[in-house]
Amino acid sequence: MIFAVMVALLVTMVLALVRAFMGPGLYNRILAINTFGTKTVLFVAVAGFLFGRPEFLDIGILYALVNFVATVAVLRLTHLQDPWSGTEGGEAG
Amino acid sequence: MSVIEVLSGVLLAAGALALVSGGVGLLRFPDFYTRTHAASVTDPAGAGLILIGLLLRVDAWDTAVRLLIILLFLTLTSPTATHILAHAARRDGVPMWQEGDRRR
Amino acid sequence: MTAFSLINIVLLAILVATAVTITRLRALYEAAMLAALFSLVTACLFVLLDALDVAFTEAAVGVGISTVLILGVLALTRSREAVTQRRRRLPGVAAVLLVGGTLGYASLDLPAFGAADSPVHSHPLTEVYLHQSQEAVGIPNTVTSVLASYRGLDTLGELVVVFTAGLAVVSLLGPLRRRRPTRPERPRPIADFDLADYRVIRVVSGGLLPFVLLFALYVLFHGEYGPGGGFQAGVIFASGFVLYGLVFGLDRAQRVVPHAALWSLVTLGLLVYIGLGMATMLLGGSFLDYDVLAPGNPATGQHLGILVVETAIGITVASVMTTIFFSFAGRGVSR
Numbered sequence: 164m165i166f167a168v169m170v171a172l173l174v175t176m177v178l179a180l181v182r183a184f185m186g187p188g189l190y191n192r193i194l195a196i197n198t199f200g201t202k203t204v205l206f207v208a209v210a211g212f213l214f215g216r217p218e219f220l221d222i223g224i225l226y227a228l229v230n231f232v233a234t235v236a237v238l239r240l241t242h243l244q245d246p247w248s249g250t251e252g253g254e255a256g
Numbered sequence: 257m258s259v260i261e262v263l264s265g266v267l268l269a270a271g272a273l274a275l276v277s278g279g280v281g282l283l284r285f286p287d288f289y290t291r292t293h294a295a296s297v298t299d300p301a302g303a304g305l306i307l308i309g310l311l312l313r314v315d316a317w318d319t320a321v322r323l324l325i326i327l328l329f330l331t332l333t334s335p336t337a338t339h340i341l342a343h344a345a346r347r348d349g350v351p352m353w354q355e356g357d358r359r360r
Numbered sequence: 361m362t363a364f365s366l367i368n369i370v371l372l373a374i375l376v377a378t379a380v381t382i383t384r385l386r387a388l389y390e391a392a393m394l395a396a397l398f399s400l401v402t403a404c405l406f407v408l409l410d411a412l413d414v415a416f417t418e419a420a421v422g423v424g425i426s427t428v429l430i431l432g433v434l435a436l437t438r439s440r441e442a443v444t445q446r447r448r449r450l451p452g453v454a455a456v457l458l459v460g461g462t463l464g465y466a467s468l469d470l471p472a473f474g475a476a477d478s479p480v481h482s483h484p485l486t487e488v489y490l491h492q493s494q495e496a497v498g499i500p501n502t503v504t505s506v507l508a509s510y511r512g513l514d515t516l517g518e519l520v521v522v523f524t525a526g527l528a529v530v531s532l533l534g535p536l537r538r539r540r541p542t543r544p545e546r547p548r549p550i551a552d553f554d555l556a557d558y559r560v561i562r563v564v565s566g567g568l569l570p571f572v573l574l575f576a577l578y579v580l581f582h583g584e585y586g587p588g589g590g591f592q593a594g595v596i597f598a599s600g601f602v603l604y605g606l607v608f609g610l611d612r613a614q615r616v617v618p619h620a621a622l623w624s625l626v627t628l629g630l631l632v633y634i635g636l637g638m639a640t641m642l643l644g645g646s647f648l649d650y651d652v653l654a655p656g657n658p659a660t661g662q663h664l665g666i667l668v669v670e671t672a673i674g675i676t677v678a679s680v681m682t683t684i685f686f687s688f689a690g691r692g693v694s695r
Binding site: 166169173176177180183184186189192193196199200203206207210213214216218219221222224225226228229230231232233235236237239240241 | 363364367370374377378381387389390392393394396397400401403404407408410412415416419420423424427428431432434435439561565568572575579582586587588592596599602603606607689
């Protein structure tokens, strides 16, 4: 059963990867890479169970974290090219 | 096979199905926003189902705590990331797909 | 074909495809993100090879900090790669083929994957590290005891390298504080773009941050028992801080840790490390020989020494990474 989940994960990784390669544009790629990152977190967790090594899970926590930091960073830093005024601020969320 | 194992198997299968359907959606949907929909719905759902499925197979409490922490992190960060992503794309003027448009 | 080799083959194929795509992309932001994906897959491979500490470092440094720094650099320069003439590419191709061919040829000499009679397994030093260290140092994670105790001097050297890198970045990019504008309308600093306007991300990041810092401390102090240690903990700490700076603005981040404090921390870690070495010398041992820290009970001394050293590494790495990020991000946009 766990191996089937692993295969599903690898298939999803490849699908997300194809989207990340095709783009088009920055946002499609970030979306695909973010999805891919979630899959790697699950990959590490599932691999820990598949090979009987639960200490892999520590690494899964780290992946979840760095994946989020990278996504926030790319959104924040790519928006420097078109600095829009902050007056619209606060309406979001 | 105990009830717990069957339940875990069902959860894992459901999670795997959610993940693959999300992957197909990410690849096949016509524009960025629909793809966001595919990814953002299936990502936490699949992750949650799989992690809970694994949680039912745990034999040590510290492993269970780690799984729960991963679950917490993913359920918080993954929707947030897709949310700000879609938001930033909208502000950037990424066009929305309409009936009859070419796929982008 | 076993499950293990199937997974390995898929991951390696993903790696190759990603590498090829990165070289073909002209949009550098996208290339930087794909490089982060490359690091993630590499780290997965390290996990499968059971090199947990390496996987930890690869994920924390390759995906977390270096992506942020590369993106920060791209924000200062152009984000599209210039087109090189086809003729000009020839020397590069020749160099790549030469180096790659040499490396490929050299790899023929390596022992087969998992070979039991390779030097790694048959050398007497392996016995020392894997078995005697359990009695002499007494901590389960051999990687930590090798890095912090047996090879303490090497690790000190690495820390000095990190310190020098931070020093170099700051001396090239100028001091950390925001300089007076030379033009009337000064360049727009990154802090002005308020991602904090997005209430969701502000709340989530704010709520997540304590856990991130706690996780860094866990990695630091659990490094003796599981994967992790000072370097990884420092980078995770810095990632948490970078996240704060990105979401809430650099001004607020600098109010939390002013640059003077940051610079004191950079040197503090290094000084603690060297100071510990001096202390062991004063107590009659050799440089970084922790046995003398607890007379009559070498294992306790080793524990103590490793803990101090890991903490020192964590402090310096975290503050250097944060300093580098601030120096890049604080410069604003060049155009």
